[in-house]
Amino acid sequence: MNKSSLIEQYFENSLSSEEKLIFDELLANDKAFAEDFYFQKDVKEAIKKEEREKLKKELQNLERFQGSNKKFSFSKKWLVAASIVLLFSFLGTFFFMKQDRFSNQELYANYFTPYENVVYPIVRGEAENELKNNAFIAYETKEYKKAIQLFEKAYEQTKEIDLLLYQGISFLAEKKPNKAIKILEEYVSTEPKYNMQANWYLGLSNLQLSNIKEAREYLRKVRNSNSEFKIEEAKELLKKLH
C-alpha cells in the first residue's frame, strides 16, 4: 500500500477500516507522512476559505440588486417576470431531454437570456452618471432599442469598457446579431473582466446566424474556462450543435 494513495483515499473518504488503522499508525509514527497529510489538510482549508469568500461576495452583490430593485418598487414585477422566465427555462430543459435535434434558431432561443447587470447598481435620483444609469434601467426593463443608444452615448462619455458588453447583448436581444458580434469582438479584444460572458454571447450570436463553426469556437472557450459562467450550458449546447 502506497503512502500517498492512503492520503488520497482519506480525502476521497474511501479508506477501509483496515486501511484506516494503517493510516492512523503512520500519522502517529511517520513524520514525513504526517507532514504531507497536514499540508494537504491546510490546502483543503485554504480552498474552503477562498470559496467562502467568493460566494459571500456573490451573495452580497445579489443583495445589492435586490435592494436597488426594491427602491424602484420593481421587486414584485421582477419576481413575476423571473418566475415566468424560470418556468419557461424549466420547460425548455424538459423539452430538451425529450428530443435531441433542434434548429439553430430553437437552440438559440432556448439558451439566450440577457446577462444580469453586475457592473452598475441602479440608483434613484442623483446618479453619479445619468446616462449610464438610464442605460441600465432601459436594459433591465428590456427596452433594448433605447438601451443600445444610451450605452453608446454613455460609452463615448465614460469610455468604460464593460458598457460595450451590455450594448452587445442588447443588440443580440434586438435580433441584430451582426452588430452584436462587432461590438462584442471589440470588447473581447481588450481582454476585459467579463471575457467569458462576451464569449458566450458571441457564441450565441453566431448560432443565431447559423455560423456553426464560429459558434463552436466561442462555446469551447466558455466550456474550457475556469469561470463558473455557463460552463454547463456551453457543454450542453456544444453537444446539440450540428
Add this chain to the structure above:
Amino acid sequence: MTENDKLLLLKKGDAKTLKKLYIKNREAFIAFGRKYMNSEEDILDVYQDAIIALQEQIISGKLNNLDCTIKTYLFGIGKYMLFEKNRKKQKTILGSYKTEEVEDYEIIEIDYYNEVTTNRQRKLQEVLSKMGKKCKEILTLFYYRGYTIEEIKEHLNYENKNVVKSQKSRCLKQLKSKINE
C-alpha cells in the same frame, strides 16, 4: 423541481440554483431573524453565511438524504448562527432557543464560525488565488468539491488516473515551494 432535484443541482455546485434558493427564502428568513435580532443588515449577513454553510454541507456529501425540506434545514443552520452572532455581540438574546432538532445544526454553526485560520492557511490562500487555472481547478475539485481522482479524470477528460495524480502532486509541490519563498 423536487427537493431532490434541487439537492442534486446544488451538489454539482450550480450557482443559479443557489441564488434562486437565496432569493426565494430571503423574506421569510428576515421575518424569522427578527425574533433574534433587530437589524436587517445583520440578519442578511447571517443569512448569507447560512446559505454558504448549507452549500458546503451539500457539496461535502453530508446531506444526501433530507428528512425535511431544504428550507427547514437552511433555517435550522441560520437559527444557530443568529444565536451565535448575538452572543458575540454580547447583547441580550431575544426569543428562546431550544435544542430539540435532530439535525446537527449547532455543529455546523460551530464549524463555520469557530475555525481558526493558521498562518500557513492564510499564506496558502494567497498563493492559491494567484495560481494557474489548471491547478486551481484540479485542487478545488479534489479538496473542495469532493471529486474522486476517477471523477476528475472523467470531468476534465484526462487520459487516465495517473495523469490526474501526477498533475495534482505537481500542483501541491508548486504550492509548497511558493509558500516557503
